[in-house]
Amino acid sequence: MHSKISVVIPIYNEEGNIINLIDELIPIVDKIGGEIIIVDDNSNDASRDLVLKKKNNVNIEILLLQHAKQYGQSAGLLTGIKAAKNDLIVTLDGDGQNDPKDITSMLKVWENNNENSYLLVIGHRQNRQDNWSRRYASLMAKRFRKFILKDITPDSGCGIKVFSRNLFLSLPYFDHIHRFLPALTRRHGGSVISHIVSHRNRSSGVSKYSNWQRFRVGLIDLYGVSWLIKRSSFPIKLKDEDK
Numbered sequence: 001m002h003s004k005i006s007v008v009i010p011i012y013n014e015e016g017n018i019i020n021l022i023d024e025l026i027p028i029v030d031k032i033g034g035e036i037i038i039v040d041d042n043s044n045d046a047s048r049d050l051v052l053k054k055k056n057n058v059n060i061e062i063l064l065l066q067h068a069k070q071y072g073q074s075a076g077l078l079t080g081i082k083a084a085k086n087d088l089i090v091t092l093d094g095d096g097q098n099d100p101k102d103i104t105s106m107l108k109v110w111e112n113n114n115e116n117s118y119l120l121v122i123g124h125r126q127n128r129q130d131n132w133s134r135r136y137a138s139l140m141a142k143r144f145r146k147f148i149l150k151d152i153t154p155d156s157g158c159g160i161k162v163f164s165r166n167l168f169l170s171l172p173y174f175d176h177i178h179r180f181l182p183a184l185t186r187r188h189g190g191s192v193i194s195h196i197v198s199h200r201n202r203s204s205g206v207s208k209y210s211n212w213q214r215f216r217v218g219l220i221d222l223y224g225v226s227w228l229i230k231r232s233s234f235p236i237k238l239k240d241e242d243k
Contacts, residue, residue: 005034005107006084006165010076011094012041016204019050021092024100026060032107034086035061038094039076042067074177081168089168091178093159095202098123102197106162109195118167118190120181123158123197153182154194172228180225187229 007025011018018038025036040048048066055062065079081089088110092098102123109121157179171177171184182192 003088004086005029005032005088005090005103006081006086007034007036007090007092007103008039008077008080008084009037009092009094010039010041010073010080011043011047012070012073012076013043013045013047014094014096014204015043015046015050017096017202018047018094019054020203021094021096021100022051022054022058022062025092026058028100028103030060032103034088035063035084037063037065037080037083039080040064040066041072041076042070072175074173074175077168077178078173081165084165087165089161089163089165091159091161096204097200097202098158098160099198099200102160102195103162106160106195106197109193110162113191113193116189116191117164118170118185118188119163120167120185120190120192121162122153122155122182122192122194123160124155124194125158125199126196127199151180151183151186153192156180156182158197160197174221174224176221180221183225183229 007029009018009021022036022038029036038051040051048064051062051064055064063083065083067075067079077091090103090106092100106121106123110119113119113121159178161181163181163185167185167188167190168181171181171188177184185192
């Protein structure tokens with residue numbers, strides 16, 4: 001049986017989504033055992049107050065952490081994962097487009113394949129509920145990643161993931177690392193399994209990133225990660241001892 005989980009959710013201005021997401025997570029986390037960690041990236045809406053009120057009225061542990069200024073999604077993940085009590089991490093986007101019901105099947109994949117402690121199980125969104133421009137931008141990013149990084153992961157940008165705390169904290173941290181976890185996991189000697197998950201419409205609010213922002217920083221990061229992979233010199237595997 002798997003260990004207890006820490007569900008880490010970075011949010012920024014998600015007052016219309018976060019409580020519904022927590023309500024969906026509560027029975028899942030209650031059954032499995034674990035905690036929910038919300039990292040508020042200095043929202044200027046009611047997100048923080050809503051989570052504070054909610055956490056005081058539920059029977060599972062909800063930890064709310066708040067950045068003093070806006071640092072971005074990857075920083076939110078780092079903050080939450082550092083604070084996690086459990087080694088098994090589940091991440092979700094705070095906009096509610098990831099379905100918490102997929103956590104159960106992803107944990108089964110983890111249980112059946114975790115011989116490699118550096119295992120990443122990542123969602124592969126089917127029937128994405130995004131507009132055509134965002135889907136097109138994601139397709140172009142996927143092609144660039146495949147060409148430059150040799151990353152064959154079909155959906156590196158999916159927010160729902162399962163991995164060990166130790167894996168994430170062993171990787172070189174940089175802003176936007178969450179988009180490159182599959183390539184970096186493989187660089188680290190780990191394995192990556194893509195698992196088909198559902199995808200939902202955003203019920204409230206808007207995306208915090210424009211396609212131009214994604215493209216601009218993504219291109220810079222692509223070449224940075226490519227350099228990092230090529231400069232890897234640490235031993236991934238050791239020879240078996242002579243018998």
